[in-house]
Amino acid sequence: MILRISGLAKHYGTMPVFKNVHLDVKPGEFVAIVGESGVGKSTLLNCMAGLDNWDSGTVELAGQNLGTLSDDGRALLRRESVGFVFQAFHVLPHLDVAQNVALPLLLLGRHAPDRVSAMLQAVGLGDLGARLPQQLSGGQLQRVAIARALVHQPALILADEPTGNLDPGTAAKVMEALVHQSRKHGSALVLVTHSLAATEQANRVLHLRSEGMTDARG
Numbered sequence: 001m002i003l004r005i006s007g008l009a010k011h012y013g014t015m016p017v018f019k020n021v022h023l024d025v026k027p028g029e030f031v032a033i034v035g036e037s038g039v040g041k042s043t044l045l046n047c048m049a050g051l052d053n054w055d056s057g058t059v060e061l062a063g064q065n066l067g068t069l070s071d072d073g074r075a076l077l078r079r080e081s082v083g084f085v086f087q088a089f090h091v092l093p094h095l096d097v098a099q100n101v102a103l104p105l106l107l108l109g110r111h112a113p114d115r116v117s118a119m120l121q122a123v124g125l126g127d128l129g130a131r132l133p134q135q136l137s138g139g140q141l142q143r144v145a146i147a148r149a150l151v152h153q154p155a156l157i158l159a160d161e162p163t164g165n166l167d168p169g170t171a172a173k174v175m176e177a178l179v180h181q182s183r184k185h186g187s188a189l190v191l192v193t194h195s196l197a198a199t200e201q202a203n204r205v206l207h208l209r210s211e212g213m214t215d216a217r218g
């Protein structure tokens, strides 16, 4: 398993968010998570990456128990094994497109310009590497974020509403790039979404509720 979550429960102060969450994700698998607004989908995704803490239960990422790792240990594991795609793109405005995509490699001390240009090509941005983010459309920005999430070939991609800011046509193209590139690189994909269309290609669709997570396809 690339990700193994067992009996996870989370509160904010006295407010319970979710409990009894179990999830196993196999290498290369595509799992979609749906659920009502505020039920804790983003919080769960953050727990998967060790960006947030939980109250009970365990999270194992790439065979390592996140609960036993220091913040630095979590950060190193995340850098190596996880790629993120967020709704709000999170590209750095002062870096050009190629530099944004190269960031995860830079943080790992790897220099691989060919990988960066291959990734840009793969998401249809082959000619735009020298542009600044402000010179791109929303759909193009999200494809930059996808290229950046995949460039270091992480075992797990975590995507939080990656098409939430896009029109339906652009959203479909961005999802296609995300799913196709994850499959091509053998990365598992965990996608949080409100979009039923985005769940169509998933191996599993899970429904998060405050009392746990169940199969949404019944």
Ligand SMILES: Nc1ncnc2c1ncn2[C@@H]1O[C@H](COP(=O)(O)OP(=O)(O)OP(=O)(O)O)[C@@H](O)[C@H]1O
Pocket (backbone or CB within 6 Å): 012, 017, 035, 036, 037, 038, 039, 040, 041, 042, 043, 044
């Ligand atoms: N830092 C925080 N402190 C206190 N409460 C928080 C914090 N972050 C989130 N919450 C609360 O925890 C709950 C879960 O939030 P979360 O963003 O994970 O939900 P979500 O299912 O992703 O929602 P949406 O679909 O609207 O994005 C919400 O009720 C939210 O208000």
